[in-house]
Amino acid sequence: MNYSDTDEQIKGFKSAINRCKRIVGFTGAGISTESDIPDYRSKGGIWDKFKPVYFEEFLSDEKKRFLYWQRKQELWESIRNAIPNKGHMFFKGLYDERKLIGLVTQNIDGLHEKSGLPKDIMVNLHGTNLEVICLTCGFILPSEEVLDDLDLEQGVPLCQKCGGLLKPNTISFGQSLREEDLDKARTLSLSCDLMIVVGSTLVVQPAASFPLIAKKNGALLVIISLSETPLDNDADYVFHQKMGDFLNRI
Template sequence: MNAEIDRFVDIVSRSERVVGFTGAGISTESGIPDYRGKGGIWNRFQPVYFDEFVHNPEKRLLYWQRKAETWPAIRDALPNPGHEFFVDLHRGGSLLGVVTQNIDGLHEKSGLPSDSVVNLHGNTLETTCLSCSYRVDSDEVFRSLDLKGEGPRCPACGGLLKPNTISFGQQLDARTIERGDELARSCDCMVVFGSTLVVYPAAAIPEVAKRNGAALLIVTLSETPLDGEAELSVRRPIGEFVAEVRAALASAS
């Protein structure tokens, strides 16, 4: 038996209030590129800031062009064993929730109820009006997207439509941060999958969990600043790791 797997399984099965914290690394295993990582699209291009999106029609169109480029990968992505791991915990009754830095909606697609998922940076599967409460599936917007105009408008009020994600230069939603913080303070174990824990304020959430006495288990390919404080820090692909965890759990029960 593998000592890392044993320790992970031991801590998770003794925990009663588990919270997941996920980053780009879990989604790359579903074929979604890490747009902010090395060579990622956001490093090759100047970002479009939120203010520019609102006030500058050319920049707004540029934003939609880039979104359209990345949309098919996100629309077609399917959850992987990393996402399913949290669904298993949810079914077993020990999952408080999942806090994610990803915007791809894969935790919801995997079957977690949406009130168990905190999308710190929003959810790109949904498009909202910046002026009223209108909401629509992003797929509907992309199917009729006209990249020659000045970007899609709200059919209800004429306001600007925008995928429901946090843009550059835009604050994270205070209530969303508060929900993430609350989960971090309430859990007895935080499982981090695929985050390098360097993007703030998101990365503060595992710190809060640790400070409040939770066990910290990290599975991600690169080193993180919290490795030294974690009960376990594993440098392996998530899918591979989870497959062994599931096998160990199955043979234990």
């Protein structure tokens, strides 16, 4: 890439940030790999090693349910201890300047919440590992309360209120995204004057449709991602860099 072009682009990006007042962030796994959260779907990722447990199997198969909780338990310490990085703090900074009106993420690590973004401006398209939900009554509790002292020899955890099955509040394989989340993401995409995509390959649908909705509605579109995306040609500014390196430059 021609460096003077990049400098020109960075100037344009900075001026867009200064000018725009209704910014929406859209983030994927790439923003969190710099916090040592593995990219689950990439090569060498968790799903390369383990066959995923599908939602149907979780409901109907006791052994699969046990296996699912066993894996969550193994990952829990790294989920619990992960801390937001510069990329997450960048969006928190925009929020503090009252410019960020929403953040849509494909990640389930809860790092945007940990950075201090309020829950009501967040859309966790794939749910969050920081919560556990009862599949019968919908009761939600913090994951610490279930996972910190989980003893699977006593069986998988059950809801204290109704005895129903508990499950981390993430969207499993074979489970559809929540209609209310998709609606909220769509509304944000139609309300923003700038959408900043970080660390998403923009290939998983319908999630990846939101940046295009924003662009078609007249918003500026910025993509910061190590790899190319199908929307690179639609974007106003594209930076093929890690978010940390990009932020060091600006």
